[in-house]
Amino acid sequence: MRFTILLSASVIGLSGCASLNSLSKIKPEPTPVAAQQVTPTAPIWDEAAPEDLPTTDWVGSFSDATLTQLVSEALDANTNIRSAAARVDAAMQRARIAKADKLPAVNASSSYTRTQTNLPFQTPTNIDLGVTATWEADLWGRIKDGVNASNFELGATQADYAGARLSIAGQVTQAWFDLIEARLLTELSERDVDTQERALRLTQRRFEGGVTGSSDVRLARSSVANAQALQASREQRLSSITRQLEVLLRRYPAEEIQAAADLPVLPPLSGAGTPGYVLRKRPDILALEQRLKAQGLQIDIARKNLLPTLSLRGTTSLGATSFEELFDIDALVLRLVASAAMPIFQGGRLKANVAQQEALLRQQLESYAGAALTAYLEVENALDGEQRLYERELALRTSLDEAREAENRLELRYTEGLATILQLLDAQSRRLSAEGQLIGARKERLANRVRMHIALGGGLETDGVFASYNAASAAP
Template sequence: MAKRLLVIATALATASCSTLQAFETREFSAEGTLPSAPASWSAGTGEAGAELARDWVASLEDARLSSLIDEAFAGNPSLAQSLARFHGAQAAARIDGARFLPRLDGSTTYTRTERNSGAGSDSFGLGLSASWETDLWGALRDNSRASGLNAEAAAEDVRAAQLSVAGLVAKGWFSLIEARQQTELAERDVATRQSSLDLTERRFARGLVRSSDVRTARSALASSQAALASRQRVEASSARGLETLLGRYPSASLAPEGDFPELAALGGLGRPVDLLGRRPDVRAARDRLDAAGLQSDAAAKALIPSLSLRGSSGTGGIDVSDMFDLDTLVSSITASLVAPIFDGGTLLAQRDQVYANAEGLVAGYVATVLTAWQESEDAIHADAILARRVENLRQAYEEAAAAEDLVVREYARGVSTIFELLTAQSRRISAESQYISARRERVTNRVDLYLALAGDFSAAQSADPAAHTGE
């Protein structure tokens, strides 16, 4: 009998579809709207098609940085949020996947009936019910596949968050190193200004200079002390910012170690088209676009009839023992065919809404790819320019330091004035400060380049989303 009902319901569903308007699904693709990419980076060096160097964190040769990135993976709250969203997307995918299967429910009932005469009766029941929505047109399958793709996109979001956190920690670490070096420079400047003041006061005591020279030297010392205070504040702020990334209390107790790494020349950078399969944000945008296409299919299929089956069996009577008496067993099976006739345009509007969302994701995917290409080209182009800038500032600093030494000796002999001395010292301080900042800027840009190209690093394996799912 159940087989007959299923055959009849299927035939009715097919007949009903022939009376409804045919709604065709749409293809959503971004390939045709992407500009053609060159075979190699227009701003870069390296062999076309070459693979990107592996493990960019290790290439910076800073063991402390590697340990800090591992610490951030364990304690960074933003990364934990991304991981939680991934787990939620996984659960949503399991929910949609479960809709393929029949549902079975068990129940026990107790009913007390009271009459006006004061008499009453009890009844007890035990039952099972099963229901199953058949996936005649594949709508459930489309939604399940879409949820799976959204879960994959959420996993890519976690990888993007890992890459971002690693980059932020690296840049924060190098900013802290710069802040420490700038503080040390300011401390040396204070010592230098104090030495100049002592020299000026001795010369004033011998009547070789005027009192205005002493006051000028004192003013220069006070300015240097004020600059030192500013540098100390920046260093403490840099330490707190990095500690927050690590998930630590921001106590400004993190002390930098070492110097900036020596950067090797750029090697294989891959091709622009490689980013489409390597950058996690691009992969996530692609997954969400594909999921939106499947959801649009499911929305269109909601306009055609659906078939569901329901069956139930139960026992019961006036005594508890009747629940276990098979002679009281009653069973039923129902096949229902539901076709939308009039809903005020709700289903059509929902379909159009899903279509519009998918079209927006097409544009979003294109924007993501273009941004990825732009970030890569900018970082590649800046790498060579910053290398030249560092070299030029190194020469400027060395020449300024040599000029300062000469003026100091001349001032001690009475050949130069206090203003020439202070000017030479200020020029050297400024040149050295710019040289430190340029070195930090260059290594920070190299980190940005690795982030733009989605370079791999071994620390990421410790935060692989699959490692947190038991898979």
Template sequence: MTRSILLISSAILTACASSQANLPGIDGNREEIFAVAPDAPAEWANTGVVGTAPTGDWLSQFDDPIMESLVREALANSPTLESRAALVRAAEASIRTARSQRLPSVDGTISTGVTSNAFEIGNDLERSTDGIYGLGLDASWEADLWNRLGRGIAAAEADLAASEADLAAAELSISAQTATAWINLNAALAQERVAVLTYEARDRVRILTERRFQRGLAEALDVRTARSTVAGAEADIAQRRQAAGEAARRLEILLGRYPATEIEATADLPALDPLIVESNPMRLLARRPDVASAEANVVAAGLRAEQARLALRPSLRLTGTFSTSESEFADMVDPERIAARVVASLIQPLFTGGRLDAQRDTAIAQAESAIANYANAALTAWGEVEDAIAADTYIAQQEDALLRALEEARLAEELAERQYTSGTITIFNLIDAQTRRLTSESQLVAARASRASNRVSYHLALGGGLPVQTAATPTQAPQDNAAE
């Protein structure tokens, strides 16, 4: 990718070289212009892995047919994808527009009118009124002397490649958002289930405390405390149900449904295998559709910069006019009465008030911006993969630690309940033991959801592996000969 970017930079270099005064520090040296483009390392920093990028269906690792069906539904119904697909069609039409500029343009006219003239005959003033009928044909054509129009065609083709890449990126994003939203909905329902278990545990303590109070084994403070924890658990259930409803509506919107909170989920989170890191940073740039879009934008901007520079050169235009203007309708279509004129003009801009220079400098600055955006896209892509790789390791460690913490908290809660029943500890000790168990359970749900979401983010960062055929077509680089 970096090598291909350097190879297509000649158009930008030529444009920049023609305006050195306006671009400090750029003298047409390729390495200087692309100094902002980072060099890709040979392997991922977090694992030292090299290899081939995964090409399979990454959704299959979750072993969740519902998730896969929801992703299909989202891809079929997303308004965002419809918008992106329309932009692709617009880019295709723009190519036709650019190509048409190399062809002659022909306009036909038909006219009719009346002329009235006054003249003297002797001492009398007479007036003559006659009809006028005319046919006209105007043709013009500009020779592409410097391949300026060819640059415009190639730039339009690069715009199409960028639009197709944007569509592919949107499809991948919608897939990832849908999978993540499904994970979040299940996590929210799992947290709601934990909240219900919390309420049940708190209520058991309340019942036990009230019985002990009736037998004179507990104080009123213990009863009030137990009832307070029950009320707090009720409030937490309401909060968790609100969060679950919001998660369901977010998912329904992604699916193109009305957000009625009608979608059902099992509250189960996937148990994932360890992450097997594949590919390498350099191959990543060939997979990410957003990087492909940024590269296509560099191509288009460079070609337009060169096109703006060539606008300062002379242009050759041929114009032709064929027309008749007769007073009789029948004479209007008489071939012998046709007047014709053909003119070839060589036009050199002399003074435009600085407009062409400003347009050239604008195009060069936009090309430089596109290069910087490409560098930023590459760095962002690498950073996202490195983050996801590191996060999977740390979240897996959290999950393992939380599993052990939950097991110990359960045993501690059981022991605390027995000791409270026998009167050897206070209600505060029991509540504290319950809280540790319930907190560990809630944290474990959050860690599993976070790991599943991070796994989706990892494959999103790698840029590929959709489970269905989509509207996006493979992004192709502009043909070199289009600009020749």
């Protein structure tokens, strides 16, 4: 069933950014009602609502305890996730800095001056203590817009953190399945080497008995060498994937992780949700939406920089020639000054800044549209892969069964002298190819399911609008 895409011609999901007053200047084409109905309004995440972030609970659906433990380890130790967590901390501090602009700034100063003169017993001393407080009245809401923009940026950074966790969970899961596939293929190569060596011994006995020629022995030796070469290549790949997985876990790549004996059973798929569900769950989409809102506020801030500002400045100071006179109340001086400033000429800098912020918003709108299209594409491809990969696996199982039967019969006929070595080697090659492809197909179905979880932002919606694939998923 099609994963229906509802998009505006120029802007996707502006209903999620309805608070952007600055969009009126850009004059985008109106968003169709259908697109408005599927576009979510993402929440602003904070420390109090971590449950709103997309999760990695989908890993448990594979019923693999080792995989679950590896993903948990990676989520705690992976360098990319730790880096993303540090960026969230930095964004929190930036939000606090923005909030501080709403409050007065108070500074204290002091000075002690002692002047040496040529006059005897005269060393003039001046001691000054002062406190200065400044505060800007938020007449037009510019400071408030800055605070809100920082909050939106914080929400975007938290979405990036959720995306990093989702990505690493997917990478670890894919690497684990690749590792199991590599082990199965390595074991297949080991069995194939044994099979080719057995065929070589049989051919040598036939040659020694005068039944066959030396060319058959050479062909058998060539097949053994080819099987050994393939085994070495697969062993190298197994080692490489093991180290890759260890790096994801922030371990030293020492090739110590042991793969499972077989790939897990593919869990059933009940549904994948609606287009609006994808936009609500994808961390990259949520981050872009938060940044759209922040950028809209940046335009408002740039425009309000063209307006007058009102600030208050209060100072109090004490001056004395000795510490005894320092705290004399008569020496206390208080000043309170109100000042207004209006930009008159700055070479077009402020207006150019407004135009720049509007251009950045248009850029982010296009990025949002592109990300939404990419999300829909990934879900469509994953859904299509569910059925196609199932059909491929069924065909490869049939191919393997037939190849095994043909190999067994030809090996018997070769022993009886009724088949040539070329026929036997061809049958063995077909069986080996079919078995290897079947292992790859099983792994690819699992990998496709992981890609679907990632495309959906870390979950599957059971009450979705798509047809069930239980029949495909239940296949061996």
